[in-house]
Amino acid sequence: MIEQNLLLILVGLPFAAALAATTVRAKAHGAAAWVSGLLLAIGLGLLALLYAPVSEGQVVRGRLEWVPSLGLDLAFRMDGFVWLFVTLVFAIAILVLVYARYYLSPSDPVPRFYAFLMAFTGAMVGMLMSGNILMLVVFWELTSILSFLLVGYWHQGQAARDGARMALIVTGAGGLCLLLSMVILGQIVGSYDLDRVLAAGDLVRADPLYPLVLALFLLGCFTKSAQMPFHFWLPGAMAAPTPVSAFLHSATMVKAGVFLLVRFSPVLGQTDLWFYAVTGTGMVTLVLASIIALFRHDLKGLLAYSTISHLGLITALAGIGSNGAILAAIFHIVNHAVFKASLFMAAGIIDHETGTRDMRRLSGLMRYMPMTGALAIIASAAMAGVPLLNGFISKEMFFAEAADWHNGTWLDNSLPWLATIAGIFAVAYSLRFIATVFFGPEPVDLPKTPHEPPSLMRRPVELLVLVCLIVGILPGLTLGPTLNLAAQSVMGGDLPYKDIAVWHGFNLPLVMSLVALAAGALLYLALGQKIALQPQLRLIILLTIAAGLATLWGSLRQAPSPLATDLNPAFALMWAVGGVCAVGAAWMAKYHRFAAVVLLGGAGVVTCLTFAWLSAPDLAVTQLLVEIVTTVLLLLGLRWLPKRREEIAEDKLLPARIRRARDFVIAVVAGSGLAGMAYVMMTWPLIPNVGNWFLRNAYGEGGGTNVVNVILVDFRAFDTFGEITVLAIVGITVYALLRRFRPAPESIMLDEDQAGLEERTLADALLVPSVIMRWMFPVMLVLAAYLFLRGHDLPGGGFAAGVTVSVAILLQYLAHDVRWVEARLTVLPIRWMGIGLLIAGATGVGAFLFGYPFLTMHARYVDIPLIGEVPAATALIFDAGVFSLVVGATVLMLIAIAHQSLRTTRMRERDSGDPTEKEAA
Amino acid sequence: MEMVLSAAIGVLGASGIWLLLRPRTFQVIVGLCLLSYAVNLFIFSMGRLTLGAPPIMPKGGFVDPTAYADPLPQALVLTAIVISFATTALFLVVMIASRGLTGTDHVDGQEREP
Incomplete structure (x- = not known):
């Protein structure tokens, strides 16, 4: 008790x-x-x-x-x-x-x-x-x-x-x-x-x-x-x-x-x-x-x-x-x-x-x-x-x-x-x-x-x-x-x-x-121990080469009757330019970054033309649009890198030369291996594979004639769903990384080339192009809508349309200063991304209502007055989700980086203590 | 055509790999772009080269798969283009942020010790 x-x-x-x-x-x-x-x-x-x-x-x-x-x-x-x-x-x-x-x-x-x-x-x-x-x-x-x-x-x-x-x-x-x-x-x-x-x-x-x-x-x-x-x-x-x-x-x-x-x-x-x-x-x-x-x-x-x-x-x-x-x-x-x-x-x-x-x-x-x-x-x-x-x-x-x-x-x-x-x-x-x-x-x-x-x-x-x-x-x-x-x-x-x-x-x-x-x-x-990045990358590449050699040595052989497509001299000429661009970009990337970006763009354009030449219009369209956005991103990024006008003295010393020679050998070995492997594979006759099934059933099962698009939004929509999720994650990561970004002090200073430009405003310098770019905005939106709607049947689709819209917005940033655009154009990228992901997900879940597995699509055509017969598969709704997310993610990245210039202006103003500007901000 | 394209893949790949091994962030980013071109072309070429026959079907009727380009590598490459764009953008921002934090554009965040 x-x-x-x-x-x-x-x-x-x-x-x-x-x-x-x-x-x-x-x-x-x-x-x-x-x-x-x-x-x-x-x-x-x-x-x-x-x-x-x-x-x-x-x-x-x-x-x-x-x-x-x-x-x-x-x-x-x-x-x-x-x-x-x-x-x-x-x-x-x-x-x-x-x-x-x-x-x-x-x-x-x-x-x-x-x-x-x-x-x-x-x-x-x-x-x-x-x-x-x-x-x-x-x-x-x-x-x-x-x-x-x-x-x-x-x-x-x-x-x-x-x-x-x-x-x-x-x-x-x-x-x-x-x-x-x-x-x-x-x-x-x-x-x-x-x-x-x-x-x-x-x-x-x-x-x-x-x-x-x-x-x-x-x-x-x-x-x-x-x-x-x-x-x-x-x-x-x-x-x-x-x-x-x-x-x-x-x-x-x-x-x-x-x-x-x-x-x-x-x-x-x-x-x-x-x-x-x-x-x-x-x-x-x-x-x-x-x-x-x-x-x-x-x-x-x-x-x-x-x-x-x-x-x-x-x-x-x-x-x-x-x-x-x-x-x-x-x-x-x-x-x-x-x-x-x-x-x-x-x-x-x-x-x-x-x-x-x-x-x-x-x-x-x-x-x-x-x-x-x-x-x-x-x-x-x-x-x-x-x-x-x-x-x-x-x-x-x-x-x-x-x-x-x-x-x-x-x-x-x-x-x-x-x-x-x-x-x-x-x-x-x-x-x-x-x-x-x-x-x-x-x-x-x-x-x-x-x-x-x-x-x-x-x-x-x-x-x-x-x-x-x-x-x-x-x-x-x-x-x-x-x-x-x-x-x-x-x-x-x-x-x-x-x-x-x-x-x-x-x-x-x-x-x-x-x-x-x-x-x-x-x-x-x-x-x-401090682990440097370069030796790790070198090790990875060497191991890859070794793995390739170990598996292919002795077993890689030419087909008995190699395939051979007739060589078009224009194609060879195009790649002569493309190769020079690639090597040039590699050569210039250290001291002439701007030239390297241009040359990289050259190699990209040749790649894009190759896709068009070899029966891949979808890839060509996408590659071209991505090329534009990538180039702009790289140009925006250039501003934040240290100036490099005179050569680094150590680069001329023997150890640096030895390092470069060694890496050159590695690169040549890897490149020739890649070329040899590609050539042997390309000349073997094609074995019938799952691609044939896609070709036969794209229209019957997916309701679209553009097989590549049907694969992306219907047959393998789940993969695309994962892919746009990755894009959304990258967009948010970029935003998060730049939110607390502090530029290096020397990047804030005005360049001596720019100093004289302060008086002459940007609008004067770019008056005609900026008017054209402003007028292009609705045109590009129409183009995006066109690419989007025809996507299921002809080259185009949600991704291409999304990148087109972001290029349209980007042009406005190029034509005017950031404040002008941000005062007039309110894009809420995070919402675009969220809504896009939700639409894509909801389309997938919607299939459950009809007793089908996740992301099962339904296809039909509807007749819209003035426009004509439009494919209206549920895959189109999914594609709309892809579109919305791509617009959101791409614009988020571009805006996040472009917006930094505004921040440095503000920091500069704070440093100089200009009272009128402070009021304006 | 096969010879030219495979040589092109080799040149793009070699330039990309050489740049990957360089010490400056901008070199690495350009290298990644070049390498992704090479890899995308490589995957694409696994469908063999086809001229003037994009995988766009007639509406209904019998389809002879051998008359069209293989759509599967194209679908894969389309995804790869998007993902390589995403990684390039991410890497670019990491490059900018790292430059702001460390004051250098060396990949290790500090200059090589002599």
Whole structure:
């Protein structure tokens, strides 16, 4: 009986601390920390009392009636697993309180911080101890809301507000999914009592709604535990004060998701669906996040991705779901909380004492803060999985589970490889964390002169690192019994006692660990080298040549009776010019960029004529239009490159000559190989192929006579759909890259050639052409419409029409200055792109309505007055989507680049400080 | 014709590859354009050379596939033209942005150390 009340007091304590914290004065850091800390310490005492019944395998329950008519009680329960987790939360909460006491600046408001932190602790403990699954979701959402408030504690900063909102939206939406799944689960089982749900695994798995319950449940867990693709909120939440990151975003709240995964694995697990979804997601997250972590520059960003990766590891273990895996998962929850909390605290100390968290600025801090450095090194080693530290043992258990045979599926077989790869990256990012921050040259130009923090601020880190060491050296004596108890309470039944030891003999997991350590160190060293682009490209080209030679050597032979089309001298002459243009462009590209662009255009035009000559009118039209746009783009880009009028002196030296000669040989070999291969292929008679099918069925099945267009918008419309998506992505990327573009200072200066032109405006210089270009605009729109409508039957189509429209708009930019055009012509490229993609997609989905697969087209002709018979296939609607998207993407790129000149004008004006111009802007 | 076209592909390809190995971003971008011409022509020529017979069908009736140019390589090349335009545009912007950030037009973002 007394234990029941102990449970209720335990849940109430943090909330009491929260209330107490609200009553202290705004500056009373010490008082708030002391009151909260003492109440939590009482909680630890209560937990010690509760250990006795729990260790006997008993489930301690406490209940308060809340809404009896709905069957909603405040029911709490505690078994071995919950006991371990709650103890972890209380212990780390106390350490975080001590740390926060010194971390927060005296001007930060005290009551708000401590009250939120304690209320969060209460919500977390309530979630862990809930005996009713609906109440569990209530506490779960409470943690999301308090996380929002804590992340946004420094609400003056934009990053903190954005991060808090993002965290709330993602985890809150996940919580709603979890609520749905719990309601359905309760309906299936017939009770919302956790014990009854946990015992009803077979019933739940046999239910037809099981896949739905599982999907919703996993959405809840994955969002909370930042599993890919829902991981992005966690790095954003790093705008929180560091004590919050250490507590919520490494040790406790993000563990709520994996807690539920482990807790519910006996109910929802043990199926193929569970294994693929949970282990698959976990492994993807584990590997990808560890790779991303290696390339973060922000200390907390690196730790955030490392946390995501470790959560992936625990998720993968919960997905495997064997007895050993569950034990390892619980063990890793504890270990990760200990070493990651200490690392976050160390990162906070570094930030606090140096004023920056950017690893590119930090360096050589070992000289200034040797104690903190030593602690961080040990904790990172635990994160990397170095032997004799706690991280090593649970990672070893994970490796053992990964290498074990479970069900022989491809995912199961790939586990050891993926685990080792993630291990390699974990070692590399841990090394990077230590090596860049604490070693290397003296730091320059730090905002503050670094020194050791107040010793009490370091005390929590010291304690946590001590735990890493003790658990790492004596795992069986320290955590062994509790862990077995926890696993037992999750899995039920009689589990054999698993002895957790440091040394298991020279086995496969140990080999995987050693490989990870060695390869991780090598990877870090390799990344330290500056890798130039040219040798990489050269290697790629040489490998391509080698691959070509290896496969074709001896097997490439001339056809017995080679095809030969009669040579037209004009064709040869045309290519003589084309070849000269190509070589000329290569020759001129360094010092005479403008000439190179013109020559490149020449080669392009000859290519285009070749398409026209050899029965490919569609290609000719497209190539011509693309050629125009590319040339204009290149010309727009030329303006931003450095002037190169005199030769670079080094170019005449011997090494440069040798480099050029070597590349010349490579180019000639590759070119002749290409020519030889092309010639042999071209002269072999054509083997009947799928092209014949397209020719025969284009009109009958696709309703168009232009086979190339029918292939693009009907037979292979899905490929085109992918292609325009790529175009849209490129357009948006260009826009994003140029939005924050800062030109080089010398590009802003007016050229001496242009300086005299300032007085004579552009309109005078180009008066006649600009009038013509303005009048051409409607003409070109008509041309575009013509190309578009005839596309299904004759050369043309959505793509050609789209590029034509963008050329029409481009001409206006050429004829007038940017401001003139932007004042008159409002194109919203992003909308064009979005609408285009939607139209194309909707056409595809529309086929579903008629019971056909995605992107099935229907074809007919309609008679439009004055215009005549027009092909009106649904493919035309799809083509309209292509058209709209191409207009959007092309115009977006051109405008984005053309608009830069306006920005430099503005910058120039700002520099010269002309008041009239400022008013105009 | 075959001889001329394959020589042309070789020259375009060789010029493109030579430029790809150069140190300046603008050289690389021109090289990529030339290489894409070469590759597009190469793919196109896999349908063999056909004179005066574009793949535009009569409306209905029997179709003799051997009388027309192969439409498949043409469809592939049309896609390739679009994608190479997209990559050129992207690369151009990366070139401009990198020049603004690093102050040099070297492909590595810094001049070669002597």
